[in-house]
Amino acid sequence: MTLKTRIIPCLDVKDGRTVKGVNFVDLRDAGDPVALAKAYDEQGADELCFLDITASHEDRGTLLDIVSATAEQCFMPLTVGGGVRSADNMLALLRAGADKVAINSAAVADPQVISDCAARAGRQCVVVAIDARQSGDSWEIFTHGGRKPTGIDAVEFAKTAESKGAGEILLTSMDRDGTKAGYDLPLLKAITSAVNIPVIASGGAGKADDLPPAILEGGASAVLAASIFHFGEVTLDKARAALSKAGAPVRPFP
Amino acid sequence: MKTIALIDYGSGNLHSAARALRVASNESKKTREIRITHDPAVLQYADRIVLPGVGHFADCAANLRKHDGLIEGLEEAVLRRGVPFLGICVGQQLLATNGLEDGDTPGLNWIAGTVDRIQPGNGYRVPHMGWNALTPTRPHPVLADLGEDPHVYFTHSYAYSNAAEDHVAARTIYGESLIAAVARDNIFATQFHPEKSQRVGLKILSNFVLWQP
Numbered sequence: 001m002t003l004k005t006r007i008i009p010c011l012d013v014k015d016g017r018t019v020k021g022v023n024f025v026d027l028r029d030a031g032d033p034v035a036l037a038k039a040y041d042e043q044g045a046d047e048l049c050f051l052d053i054t055a056s057h058e059d060r061g062t063l064l065d066i067v068s069a070t071a072e073q074c075f076m077p078l079t080v081g082g083g084v085r086s087a088d089n090m091l092a093l094l095r096a097g098a099d100k101v102a103i104n105s106a107a108v109a110d111p112q113v114i115s116d117c118a119a120r121a122g123r124q125c126v127v128v129a130i131d132a133r134q135s136g137d138s139w140e141i142f143t144h145g146g147r148k149p150t151g152i153d154a155v156e157f158a159k160t161a162e163s164k165g166a167g168e169i170l171l172t173s174m175d176r177d178g179t180k181a182g183y184d185l186p187l188l189k190a191i192t193s194a195v196n197i198p199v200i201a202s203g204g205a206g207k208a209d210d211l212p213p214a215i216l217e218g219g220a221s222a223v224l225a226a227s228i229f230h231f232g233e234v235t236l237d238k239a240r241a242a243l244s245k246a247g248a249p250v251r252p253f254p
Numbered sequence: 255m256k257t258i259a260l261i262d263y264g265s266g267n268l269h270s271a272a273r274a275l276r277v278a279s280n281e282s283k284k285t286r287e288i289r290i291t292h293d294p295a296v297l298q299y300a301d302r303i304v305l306p307g308v309g310h311f312a313d314c315a316a317n318l319r320k321h322d323g324l325i326e327g328l329e330e331a332v333l334r335r336g337v338p339f340l341g342i343c344v345g346q347q348l349l350a351t352n353g354l355e356d357g358d359t360p361g362l363n364w365i366a367g368t369v370d371r372i373q374p375g376n377g378y379r380v381p382h383m384g385w386n387a388l389t390p391t392r393p394h395p396v397l398a399d400l401g402e403d404p405h406v407y408f409t410h411s412y413a414y415s416n417a418a419e420d421h422v423a424a425r426t427i428y429g430e431s432l433i434a435a436v437a438r439d440n441i442f443a444t445q446f447h448p449e450k451s452q453r454v455g456l457k458i459l460s461n462f463v464l465w466q467p
Contacts, residue, residue, distance in 0.1 A: 003386045006385065044452075071269065071273060075277070077407060094267070096269075124410065197379055198379045221379060222384070
């Protein structure tokens, strides 16, 4: 009888195809983001996240088509990010069928973009994505897919994002991303205690037992992961079981 | 063919609602035309009406009033002719007497009450975002056969704060008890998003399509 921990598979999409290998049983085309979205829908994912990592942003139409085809088949919340520069970009994605839009570099460059987006569609649609790396005793924000240091403190920026109208923060640890060493709990704690909006933990999940600490110690409201789900190392059933056993309530499924 | 009018007033996640309604009507074995519209003429023959809405109460209320004859058309169909009506999220909140998001804005006053910021207390984040248990407070055809321990998707910072108890159809718990659905006569409205609530949500929508109030 309470709000449940959300489990969110994340698909990286490049030029209309999912990247990072995906190893799903019974899936004829593992590179097809729409087929994958459907598979996760059937497994009971609580939300789905598409991140467009297309190097050049000339072909945004492909992303809109994918979002639209996914929304046609999946009746669960869909967050889309990557290359969102303005409220107009956001609205195009929402019209295609996204429920929330993640903004990263553009929000760091000018936090007013967050307010513009929240004013146009409501703050519940606006997810501010923060990519952070440890630097001494604090964490610094990196943008442009983690390549560009900004000198901006992640905790301070999270507070700014909340005050500008973010509905949620998607927090990725650049130090842990891809390491499978578990989520960065000190980073999560620092951010979740600084804001009162939900925070999604991202970066570092390597096994089902990595998920509960993000919620119970880190204070996150949701766990996001890519490869552990794609390769079937952790099924959504296993993820639910691990969270539930540790005392983080999950949605009953089916 | 029978028609479901999905009200387009510039504030809704229309396409999600349209897709889910289409699937739900097929599942209920009743083919319906889903008309996305703000034309009062369509409301004269629509068999069912759905009012979606996301964002601010005040903005949504202003957008609704922008369309000439739309509110009158809705009231004529829903309040006088008893056409089954479904409100979703801010489309539910607009049924209230008033909303307190960024000022005090009048609503449609179809189901008396005030929409105010939720106050879940310490340790609860706002917006209330994610899947939560739906507890019907009385039997209602739109909430029939949802299975054991149904969960639905919420994303909101405001909610009905004081509807009359016999107008409350379902609640959820988030620090406090929140009104999750209101209903009276031919009107049903949800704070959560049935169009985003997977199997449970589609069942609610197909129940609505078949509902004979």
